Structures are given as structure tokens and as C-alpha cells.
Amino acid sequence: MxxxxxxxxxxxxxxxxxxxxxxxxxxxxxxxxxxxxxxxxxxxxxxxxxxxxxxxxxxxxxxxxxxxxxxxxxxxxxxxxxxxxxxxxxxxxxxxxxxxxxxxxxxxxxxxxxxxxxxxxxxxxxxxxxxxxxxxxxxxxxxxxxxxxxxxxxxxxLRAPAPATEVVASVDNAKKLAEEEKKSDLIPQTAEPTSKNLDEWLKRFHDTEKDRRAEWPDKLAKDSTPFDILLLNICSLSNDDLKAVGLENHEVLKQFNIRFENFNSATSYSGPAALRLLKSVCGQPSHEDLYEGRNPDCEIMNRLARLGYNQHVFMDHSGKYDNFYQSLRHLAGLSPQLAEMKYPKRYDSFDEEPIGDARAVFKDYENTIAADKGGRSATFINMIALHDGNRFANKRRLAPFKPRAQAMLDDLGSLITDLEKSGRKVMLVVVPEHGAAEKGDKVQVAHLRDIPSPAITHVPALVKFIGVTPADSPVTVDTKTSYLAVSSLIGRVLETNYFGKPEGEVPLKDLVKDLPQTHSVSENANAKVVNYKGKDYVKMDNKDWREYAK
Incomplete structure (x- = not known):
């Protein structure tokens, strides 16, 4: 018991x-x-x-x-x-x-x-x-x-089949999309979005992009009108960020002649974004190929130098963080030496370095090109004032994004006003590096940019012609575009001697007609995002593809 x-x-x-x-x-x-x-x-x-x-x-x-x-x-x-x-x-x-x-x-x-x-x-x-x-x-x-x-x-x-009219409509839509893809530069997306098919499609995309080139003139006509080209590369500014802080209708944005409504920066980090812009005469390389070395024919500043353009570089920072500036010199042929930071400090950066006042940077640029003879300069300006983690000068408190974005847009408006008063002819091209991820989503918390999601990579790419008054301004480019479209547009401006007439040599709608389209493909070292059949898919650390949860 x-x-x-x-x-x-x-x-x-x-x-x-x-x-x-x-x-x-x-x-x-x-x-x-x-x-x-x-x-x-x-x-x-x-x-x-x-x-x-x-x-x-x-x-x-x-x-x-x-x-x-x-x-x-x-x-x-x-x-x-x-x-x-x-x-x-x-x-x-x-x-x-x-x-x-x-x-x-x-x-x-x-x-x-x-x-x-x-x-x-x-x-x-x-x-x-x-x-x-x-x-x-x-x-x-x-x-x-x-x-x-x-x-x-x-x-x-057990589910009832769709009505015949719906089936016919879906077939018609599929045929319509297929016909549009045939007419465009876009690679067809016909297979189901399995991991294997997405890998194969992405390889085909990269193979196709290797052969694409922007059309540029080999030399300028003797009587071509001189003008300056300014590439303004702003860190941390996407369409989603502008909407998040209520600045999508800022007055300066209305002053631009061309706006790319569906532009993809193809990455969510500064180094590769700047490299992609400076190497944009060729198609979109993979993230790995971006760092494989130089190809002078792809480098926008070198191609402009061949046409007689003097090169200039300005930044509101030292360019030392992550070896940023040196990588642009070694991989994208950016030849001018970057001067030591000499501008009044406006912010302290996330890595405790000073960030110069944007207006001082722009003034330095204005004074430099005013001294250029011949009126042909190609300038690259990189700004990091909007980067996450920046603080007001000599203060410990983090500076909110909205007032910094407001100040940047205001300063951009002042730059345009000054250039208009100077009488110089300038093609101002604004291409943000990536967004700041102000809102975040289900996949990434706010301010995290490890995955190059569309909210981060869809940026407001803008073009302003200073010194001409186009009659049909503004125009928008609604198709899927990336850096190749920007470099192709510069090539057309050079080819057509666009600044030769007060209203522009050709209508804006002709200038942007049939610009190269590029699928929305974005990459960082450990994450890839593609838009496939209207949905976004992400691959991380060589794992399987998953649909991006918004």
C-alpha cells in the first residue's frame, strides 16, 4: 500500500x-x-x-x-x-x-x-x-x-469560378501589360513569384542592365550655348518622408520644370547611392558590381570633362565617415580634391563631426562657378544635414526631421533665386540618395534602413533649367525610372543645345519622351527588394524571397 x-x-x-x-x-x-x-x-x-x-x-x-x-x-x-x-x-x-x-x-x-x-x-x-x-x-x-x-x-x-466577363477582363489586362512591356525597356514579368523565379528574373535584369547606355554626344557643336550642370545629392529625403512631415507641397518643389514621380534610388545607404548617380551613364549594376572598379565611359563627371566641363565638388561634411569621399574618387572618377570643412557649423552629425550651413555651401558654389571661364562647369554637391541622428550645433538634443527638411528646402529655394539673379544658365538636377524612413512600417521600425524598401528608395528626383523659360513647364515623368533616365536627360540637353533659345530649344515633353525605364530593383549588401507584378518582394542574407509586408 x-x-x-x-x-x-x-x-x-x-x-x-x-x-x-x-x-x-x-x-x-x-x-x-x-x-x-x-x-x-x-x-x-x-x-x-x-x-x-x-x-x-x-x-x-x-x-x-x-x-x-x-x-x-x-x-x-x-x-x-x-x-x-x-x-x-x-x-x-x-x-x-x-x-x-x-x-x-x-x-x-x-x-x-x-x-x-x-x-x-x-x-x-x-x-x-x-x-x-x-x-x-x-x-x-x-x-x-x-x-x-x-x-x-x-x-x-469548392470556390465558384469567376464569371466569364471577369476572366476575359483579366486576360485582356494581362495582354495589355505584356504589350506595354514589349514597347518599353522593362523586362517581362510572366513567371509566378517563387524564390527560384525571382532569382532568375533578377539575374536577367542585371545581365540586361550591363548593356544599357545613356545616349550622349561625343562632342559639342562649336556654336552650342554654354551652361553649368549641378548635381545636388541630398541624403535622407524621400517622397514618403515629405508626406510624413507635411512638406510635399513646399513652394520650392513647384519651381522645378521636370519631376520624376516614380524614381527609384536603388539603395538605402549613402555610399552606393552616390556611386550609382556618378556612374549613371550605364545601366543599373548589382550592389556587388558597383564596387568592382571603374569604367570611365559610365562616369558622368568624366564624360562631362571630355566635353570641356570643369569639375567641382562641395559637401557640407568632411566626407570621411565610411570613407565616403575616397570611394567616390576611386570608384566613380570624382577627380577634384575635397577642401577642408570651412563653413559655419549648423549641426553636429550622428558621428560627432560638424555639418556646415547649407547656404554657405551654396554660396561657395555660386562664387566658384562665377569665376569659371567659358560658362561650363559640372558640380557634384553632397548634403547630409537631413541624416538621422543629427543634432543642433553644440546641443545634445536630436534635431527633429521636419525643421531640418524645411530649412533644406528653403535653402534650395534661395539657391535657385541666386542663380536666376546671376544670369548664368544652369541645369540643376536634384537626386536624393535615399529616404530617412521617418514613418517606418511592419518590416522596419522608423529610421532603420537595412532593407531598401520603396518608402525609402522612391525619392523626389527634380530638374530645374535656370536661364530659360519653358512654355510647357512643369512636366512629370510617371514611368518607372532610375539614374539612367537622369543621365539620358542630361545627354539630350547637351545634344539638342537646349539652352540655345529663351524658351528652350525643344518642348519639355519632347525632352522627356521615352526616357529609359528601369524596374524598381533596390539592393544593399545584405538585402534586395524587387517590385514584381505590382508587389514588392524582399530577400535577406541569401534566404528565400518573401512578400514585403507594408
């Missing part, structure tokens, strides 16, 4: 998941709303691991410790957070950043709505656990998710 009682006391019971129910239910909710990409098999393995009964309490504590570590690793792998390769690759840059900026960036990862929802789930669990077997529902729901692929074909068969 005593032995029987002892066996009863030591018998191990199945006690359910307990508080782990909250973890799995939270996983299901985050996965359903697109914040995580659930790995069902690993979730099942973790569930079995924590559900299996263990009698020894010390083993239970050890099991819990192991399970917590595994759960954290699982959530990290399912999330859209930067991979370990990306963190290792940027560690040297992180070490150079100011501590306050790093702390602010870390706080961006705290989603207080989700924290509140998690606390609510815990309260609800404790309120209902004595009345409902929560573990039964958790296990049952995970079983349904795991078996869903088995019965999906049967569900699809």
Missing part, C-alpha cells in the same frame, strides 16, 4: 503550456498581421519541448532557460530585423556613432503598442485559465496552421 501511494505522488502529469500560451498566441497574432514570418515547424518543436512534462523541478528550470533562449532566437529569425551579417558588416560604422544617437536608435525598436498588447494578453490569460483549457486552443490552432497546405487545394476546388 505504501509503495502504491509513493508511485502516485511521483507520477508526472501533463500540466499544459501555462504562460507559454501567451508566447504562442502572440506569435500567431504577429504572424497574422505581417510582423513575423512564422516558421511553423520550429514553432511545433518548441511547443513540444515546453509541453513535455518533467518531474524534476531543477530540470524544469533548466528547460525553461533553454526554451527562453530558443524562443528569442526563433522570433529573431522570423522577424525582419537586420541579420547577423548586416550587423557585422556595419559594426565599424556603429563604433563611430555618437552614444546618444545609438540609444535613440535602440529606443526606436520599442513598440509600446505591442508591449501593451502583450501585457493585455497576459492579463486575459490569467483571467480565463481557470475556465478554459487555453493549451487545447493553442495546440489546435498550430495544428490547423501546420495542416493548412494539405486542404487548401480542396478549398480552392
Amino acid at each position: 505504501a509503495a502504491t501511494e509513493k508511485n502516485k505522488q511521483t507520477k508526472v502529469k501533463w500540466t499544459g503550456l501555462g504562460l507559454w500560451n501567451v508566447f504562442f498566441i502572440g506569435e500567431f497574432l504577429l504572424g497574422g498581421f505581417g510582423y513575423l514570418s512564422l516558421n511553423l515547424l520550429q514553432n511545433v518543436l518548441l511547443l513540444v519541448f515546453v509541453l513535455f512534462p518533467i518531474g524534476n523541478r531543477y530540470l524544469r528550470w533548466f528547460r525553461t532557460l533553454v526554451a527562453v533562449v530558443c524562443a528569442a532566437a526563433l522570433v529573431y529569425s522570423e522577424s525582419w530585423l537586420p541579420g547577423l551579417d548586416s550587423i557585422r558588416g556595419n559594426f565599424h560604422n556603429l563604433a563611430a556613432m555618437e552614444s546618444g544617437y545609438l540609444l535613440d536608435s535602440a529606443l526606436n525598436f520599442l513598440n509600446f503598442e505591442m508591449i501593451g498588447a502583450g501585457i493585455a494578453l497576459i492579463i486575459i490569460y490569467y483571467a480565463i485559465r481557470d475556465y478554459i483549457r487555453v493549451t487545447t486552443f493553442t495546440v489546435g490552432y498550430l495544428f490547423i496552421l501546420l495542416c493548412a497546405p494539405l486542404w487548401q487545394p480542396f478549398v480552392a476546388q
Whole structure:
């Protein structure tokens, strides 16, 4: 009898998941709303691991410790957070950043709505656990998710077929899209968006881009009208950012003659963005090919130098962070030496370097080209005043994005006014590097740019002709474009001697007609994003492609 009682006391019971129910239910909710990409098999393995009964309490504590570590690793792998390769690759840059900026960036990862929802789930669990077997529902729901692929074909068969008119309409739309692709530069997107097909399509895209070139004249006509070209490369300014802070209708934006409404900067980091602009006479290279070396025929500043243009470079920073300026010299043929920072300080940067006043930079540019003989200069200006983490000069407080963006646009308006008063003829080309990610989304928190999402890479590319008054201004380019369209436009301005007449040598609509189109393909070292059949797909750290959850 005593032995029987002892066996009863030591018998191990199945006690359910307990508080782990909250973890799995939270996983299901985050996965359903697109914040995580659930790995069902690993979730099942973790569930079995924590559900299996263990009698020894010390083993239970050890099991819990192991399970917590595994759960954290699982959530990290399912999330859209930067991979370990990306963190290792940027560690040297992180070490150079100011501590306050790093702390602010870390706080961006705290989603207080989700924290509140998690606390609510815990309260609800404790309120209902004595009345409902929560573990039964958790296990049952995970079983349904795991078996869903088995019965999906049967569900699809039960669905009523679409009406004949809808089928005909969809076929007609497909034919229409195919015809448009044939007429354009865009590579057809016909296969289903599987990982294999997306890899093959992206390879075909890169192979095709290697052969594309902007059309430029080999030499200028003797009687061509001299004019200056200014490439203004602004860091951290996208269409999405302008809308987020209510500056999409700023007055200076209305002064431009040409606006590219669907322009893709193809990256979300400064170095590759500037390289892509300066190497834009050729098609869009992959991120890896971008760093393979030089091709002078692709370099916009070298091509202009061949036509008699003097080169100038100005920046509101030292160009030392991440070896920014030297990479432009070694990989894009930017020949002028960058002078030491001599402008009044307006901000302190995220890496504790001074950022010069934009108006002082523009004044320096105006004075420099005024001294140029012949009236032909090609200038590259890079500005980082809008970069995340910048602070007002000599203050610890981070400077909000809106007042900095407002000041940048105001200063841009002053530059245009000064150039108009100078009487010089100037083609002003504004191409932001990438956005600031002011809003964030389900995939990336605000200000994180590890993944080059459309909200970050779709930037307001603008062109202003100073010294001529086009009658049909402004015009917009609605097609999918990138840097090749900008360099092609410069080539057309050179070829047509556009500044030869007060109203422009040709109508603006003819100047932008059939500019090269480019699919929306964006890349960083560890992430790729493509727009395929109207949807965005992302690939991170050589994993499978996933649809980008907006």
C-alpha cells in the first residue's frame, strides 16, 4: 500500500503550456498581421519541448532557460530585423556613432503598442485559465496552421469560378501589360513569384542592365550655348518622408520644370547611392558590381570633362565617415580634391563631426562657378544635414526631421533665386540618395534602413533649367525610372543645345519622351527588394524571397 501511494505522488502529469500560451498566441497574432514570418515547424518543436512534462523541478528550470533562449532566437529569425551579417558588416560604422544617437536608435525598436498588447494578453490569460483549457486552443490552432497546405487545394476546388466577363477582363489586362512591356525597356514579368523565379528574373535584369547606355554626344557643336550642370545629392529625403512631415507641397518643389514621380534610388545607404548617380551613364549594376572598379565611359563627371566641363565638388561634411569621399574618387572618377570643412557649423552629425550651413555651401558654389571661364562647369554637391541622428550645433538634443527638411528646402529655394539673379544658365538636377524612413512600417521600425524598401528608395528626383523659360513647364515623368533616365536627360540637353533659345530649344515633353525605364530593383549588401507584378518582394542574407509586408 505504501509503495502504491509513493508511485502516485511521483507520477508526472501533463500540466499544459501555462504562460507559454501567451508566447504562442502572440506569435500567431504577429504572424497574422505581417510582423513575423512564422516558421511553423520550429514553432511545433518548441511547443513540444515546453509541453513535455518533467518531474524534476531543477530540470524544469533548466528547460525553461533553454526554451527562453530558443524562443528569442526563433522570433529573431522570423522577424525582419537586420541579420547577423548586416550587423557585422556595419559594426565599424556603429563604433563611430555618437552614444546618444545609438540609444535613440535602440529606443526606436520599442513598440509600446505591442508591449501593451502583450501585457493585455497576459492579463486575459490569467483571467480565463481557470475556465478554459487555453493549451487545447493553442495546440489546435498550430495544428490547423501546420495542416493548412494539405486542404487548401480542396478549398480552392469548392470556390465558384469567376464569371466569364471577369476572366476575359483579366486576360485582356494581362495582354495589355505584356504589350506595354514589349514597347518599353522593362523586362517581362510572366513567371509566378517563387524564390527560384525571382532569382532568375533578377539575374536577367542585371545581365540586361550591363548593356544599357545613356545616349550622349561625343562632342559639342562649336556654336552650342554654354551652361553649368549641378548635381545636388541630398541624403535622407524621400517622397514618403515629405508626406510624413507635411512638406510635399513646399513652394520650392513647384519651381522645378521636370519631376520624376516614380524614381527609384536603388539603395538605402549613402555610399552606393552616390556611386550609382556618378556612374549613371550605364545601366543599373548589382550592389556587388558597383564596387568592382571603374569604367570611365559610365562616369558622368568624366564624360562631362571630355566635353570641356570643369569639375567641382562641395559637401557640407568632411566626407570621411565610411570613407565616403575616397570611394567616390576611386570608384566613380570624382577627380577634384575635397577642401577642408570651412563653413559655419549648423549641426553636429550622428558621428560627432560638424555639418556646415547649407547656404554657405551654396554660396561657395555660386562664387566658384562665377569665376569659371567659358560658362561650363559640372558640380557634384553632397548634403547630409537631413541624416538621422543629427543634432543642433553644440546641443545634445536630436534635431527633429521636419525643421531640418524645411530649412533644406528653403535653402534650395534661395539657391535657385541666386542663380536666376546671376544670369548664368544652369541645369540643376536634384537626386536624393535615399529616404530617412521617418514613418517606418511592419518590416522596419522608423529610421532603420537595412532593407531598401520603396518608402525609402522612391525619392523626389527634380530638374530645374535656370536661364530659360519653358512654355510647357512643369512636366512629370510617371514611368518607372532610375539614374539612367537622369543621365539620358542630361545627354539630350547637351545634344539638342537646349539652352540655345529663351524658351528652350525643344518642348519639355519632347525632352522627356521615352526616357529609359528601369524596374524598381533596390539592393544593399545584405538585402534586395524587387517590385514584381505590382508587389514588392524582399530577400535577406541569401534566404528565400518573401512578400514585403507594408
